[in-house]
Amino acid sequence: MIKFFRKIRQNLLMENKTEKYFKYAIGEIILVVVGILIALQLNLYKENHQTSSVRKDYYNQLIDDLNSDKENLEENILNIESFNTAYNAYIETFNGKDLSIEEMITNRSQLNKGASLISFNSSTFESLEKSGDIKILSKEIRKKLLDLKSNQKLLVERVNNNSLIQAEFLKEYFLAIGTGDLSERISTHPKLQDFLNTEINHPKAALVTEANLYWKFRTEKSNDFNKMLSEIDELIQLINNELKK
DSSP states (O other): OHHHHHHHHHHHHHTTOHHHHHHHHHHHHHHHHHHHHHHHHHHHHHHHHHHHHHHHHHHHHHHHHHHHHHHHHHHHHHHHHHHHHHHHHHHHGGGSSOOOHHHHHHHHTTSOOSOOOOOOOOHHHHHHHHHSGGGGSOHHHHHHHHHHHHHHHHHHHHHHHHHHHHHHHHHHHHHHHSSTTHHHHTTTOHHHHHHHTTTOOHHHHHHHHHHHHHHHHHHOOHHHHHHHHHHHHHHHHHHHHHHHO
């Protein structure tokens, strides 16, 4: 093609058709510019198509992560609400007859004393940040995602702090009573009983357990998790709207 155009230019010069040569040269320049613009447009279309495909993949991965986070939150909400119901029922047992320590321990054993733990999926978010691809997300989704991750971090820190405090309660409990089955194990060993019964502090163990249950009841609130659920649902809706475009 280049040889063809060169031949035309040479013929025009040889025929001394200067005016036609300049007109042809201008036309050739215009043709080249048009060709470049078309090539740029095709390249831009290709890049936009690739970006759109990558963005769609990220959106789908984010939805998977967020749905997994929702399941985790919903499970925690159920556990907290179940514990609160059980704790209130346990407190009600003190409104009846004169309880023995055995009855109190039996009633208390129905309660889950462990701390609620929470974690969130961050692999897709971390990949977006490290690669710099977070900039290809829509501005609204990018802001909502950053806000969500910030709030998730705060929630995890608060929950972890509660678990550390409850771990201290558990430590005090075992320091007071040894292990849960220690009394049973030494029951047939009089010498050990005589020695350890002065060390085993059942009243302190009971009070520590009560403190632990009360702390759990007062600090673990399903409202915190419900608020996070609302944020996740809102973000999922925004992503689904983008995927439909």
